[in-house]
Amino acid sequence: MRYVFAESWAPQYGNAVLSRWPIKRWKAHRVADQSDFRNVLRVTIEVPDAGEVNFHCTHLDHLDEGWRMKQVDAIMRSGGDGPHILAGGLNALDGTDYSADRWADIVKYYEEIGKPTPKVEVMQYLKAKQYVDAKDFAGECEAVVVVAKGQDVQGTCKYGTRVDYIMASPNCPYKFVPGSYTVVSSKGTSDHHVVRVDVAVPHAREPDDAEATANGQRSRVVKMTKKSSRKGIWGAK
Template sequence: MTDPRGVKPAPGPDQPPIPVRLVTFNTHHGVGDDRRHDLPRLAKVLAAADADVICLQEVDRHFGERSEDVDQALLLSRALDVQLAWGPAIDEARPGDAPRRQYGNALLSRLPILVSDVHPLPGSGEPRSALRTLVELDGGALWVTTTHLTTRSAAERAEQVELLAALTTESMATGVLVGDLNAAPDAPELAGLRERFTDAWEVAGEREDQARWRFWQREEGLTHPARAPHARIDQVWVTPGIQVAGARVLDGAGASDHLPLVVDLLVPSGV
C-alpha cells in the first residue's frame, strides 16, 4: 500500500520475514563423475532447484579444452534467464583478441543484483577469491558472499577466513557466506566464521540429505564426493536474525564431483 503521494512506507517491525531459497554448488567446471563436460546437465540440475539465488564455485570462462572453451557463467545465466555476478580467482590474458582465461565463483540471481565486488584471498598455490553481492528483496536486501577456500593447509584457510569475516561489516547486518570451504564446520580454522555467523545446517527447521541406505549418516548434510559423500565442506553460514526454514542436499544427477546444497532462508524485512 502507498500513501497519497505514491510513497511506499518502510516495513515495520511486525512485517513477516522474506523467504529466499539459496543454492551453493561446486560445479567442478561442469565435468561430472563420468568425466564428461555437460553444461546442459548442470543447467537442468540448477533449474530443478527452483532457487532465487545460486552460488557456484569452480566455474570456467573460456578456460580451455576441459570445458570446451565456453563462457560457462554466461551460458548458465542465459539458460536459467537470471542475472549474473562474476568473481574470477584466475584471470589471465590470452594472445590477440581472444577472451581472457578465467575461473572462479559465480552468482546467478532472479532477484535484482545491486552491488557486486571481488576480493582476492591470501595464500599460495591456486588463487582464491570471494564474490560479494547485494541482492534486492521485496522489502529488504541480502548480502551474499560466495567463496572457495584453499586445500593447501588449515593455516592458509584461517588467513582467508580472517579476510572473509572482515568483509562482513556492521552495515551488512543481514548476510550469508556460502561455498566450498574445504573444511568441516567445526574445524579450528573456521573459528572466525563462528564468531559472526551460524551454520545454517545446524539450525535448519527441516533437514534432508542423500544418505539413503546409510542410516548412520542420515541428516549429516554430506556433499563430497558426490558418489559416496563423507565430508560436509559445502556450507551456508547466516548472520544473526536470519532464520533457516530448511536445508537439503540435492541429487546432483552426476553433474559434478560435489552435491548441491539448498537452504530456505527467512530474511528480516526492512533491513
C-alpha cells in the same frame, strides 16, 4: 536470471551468484593476498518487499587448513562484518558433525590418499564469531545423498564429508527457515553436491499479543524460496 561471476585462476573457474531479482552491487576481493588466486564475491540483491540482501560467495583452499584460516580471516577483515549470508565451498570440516570413530576413519582415509590431516579450526573460528549454520535447520534427507555411519549430516563431496556451507553472520536479519536445509545430489555433474536452504527476512519484530490486539497488525515476513508464490516470494501479514 541475473548473475555475476568472479574469475579465479582460469577464465572458466571462479565464484558466481545467480539471482531471480536485481543485483544492485557486487565486488570481488582476493581472499588472502595478491598471490592468492581465490576470491570472495560480495553481492547485494534487491528482493521485492524485503529490501537488500547481502551474499558472500567463496571457495577456500582444498588442502591446507592453515591457509584456509588466513583466507577466512582475510574475508572477515575485508568487510565481513555487515549482515550477510556466507556460502560456498569452505573445504573445512566441523568436528561436531562426526563421531569419534567416524573422525578416525576420515583421518585414516586422508592419510591413505595423501591429503593433510583434517583439522577443524576454520569452523571453530566462524562459530566463535557466532555464525549460524544452516545445517541446524535441516529437513528430510534426499535418499540418494548417503549419510555415512557415525555422522549426523549429509556429506557434500565425494569423500562423504560436509565441506560446503551456508551460514548467516551474527545478528543477521536473514533467518533460515526450520526444516528447509537439505543436500541435493549433483547427479555426477560435480564432485560436490548442491546445498540449499530457504531464507526469511523479517520486516519488523514480531509484536506481542497486546500490541497485535491494540494495533490490529502483524509483522511482515518475506520468504525467499522458489516453492512459494509465482514471483518467488511469500508474504504474510
